């Protein structure tokens with residue numbers, strides 16, 4: 001898919017990875033981006049900054065807690081009502097808080113599943129849309145284990161398993177939709193700092209043993225991996241790990257000869 005005149009919806013679009021993706025989408029001449037986020041102040045601020053940079057009417061902020069089915073569907077509807085179409089859905093919002101693990105699973109996994117199905121409803125060729133691409137944000141710990149962050153790791157493994165499987169569901173394929181996921185290593189966002197504030201078993205260990213020593217994926221490395229996945233019409237069910245300084249690599253599922 002090329003980006004010209006297309007429309008994206010990005011959850012967690014107010015900040016971090018979602019903001020960086022939205023910026024790149026607009027720089028590639030997308031018609032508009034819908035920033036879907038629970039943080040109203042940041043969301044309004046980011047939308048305003050994008051309108052100053054790319055022109056009036058290019059960015060729409062939708063206040064939404066992705067754990068609410070009603071709010072998430074309203075965001076998809078607002079996006080289509082505002083821009084007249086939807087082509088790319090990035091299910092990206094996420095948190096790290098092992099102490100609030102049920103909430104974390106709701107945000108990191110349930111909302112990704114719900115967002116994917118809503119994308120089929122609002123982008124599907126059988127539902128009046130033009131087809132499109134769903135990009136789900138997992139993590140490198142969607143592929144490998146990480147102690148002290150068992151539930152975060154489980155939620156991100158869930159995103160990988162769901163993406164690999166949903167991509168080949170007839171209802172998804174027959175609606176002209178591809179589904180992919182990214183598995184970044186640590187990225188240059190405030191994610192860990194926010195996790196410190198909220199309190200998490202992993203962040204205490206991270207702070208003591210790793211902080212300042214873990215290389216970070218730069219926004220440019222991450223966004224170019226996502227752009228490639230969106231542009232590549234053969235990328236479906238693809239799970240791409242993104243490693244600082246080494247770019248993006250597709251990780252096939254294990255072949256168990258079953």
Ligand SMILES: NC(=O)C1=CN([C@@H]2O[C@H](COP(=O)(O)OP(=O)(O)OC[C@H]3O[C@@H](n4cnc5c(N)ncnc54)[C@H](O)[C@@H]3O)[C@@H](O)[C@H]2O)C=CC1
Pocket residue numbers: 011012013014015016017018036037038039042064065066067092093094095107108137138139140183184185186187188189190191192194
């Ligand atoms: N930063 C990192 O090192 C890595 C992050 N990831 C994943 O990338 C995704 C984005 O993370 P970052 O941009 O780094 O974090 P971030 O904290 O900078 O941005 C996350 C955004 O999601 C929003 N959000 C949180 N809960 C929400 C909810 N219930 N409803 C709607 N919006 C909500 C926040 O308000 C924020 O704007 C997450 O899924 C995270 O797990 C994956 C690998 C590495």
Ligand SMILES: CCCCCC(=O)/C=C/C=C\C=C\C=C\[C@@H](O)[C@@H](O)CCCC(=O)O
Pocket residue numbers: 096138139140141146149152184185186187202210213214215
């Ligand atoms: C488990 C919570 C992770 C939250 C963020 C996320 O989703 C992904 C983080 C990704 C990468 C973390 C990398 C950690 C690397 C270390 O295990 C080690 O390899 C780095 C050591 C560097 C050194 O110089 O010792």
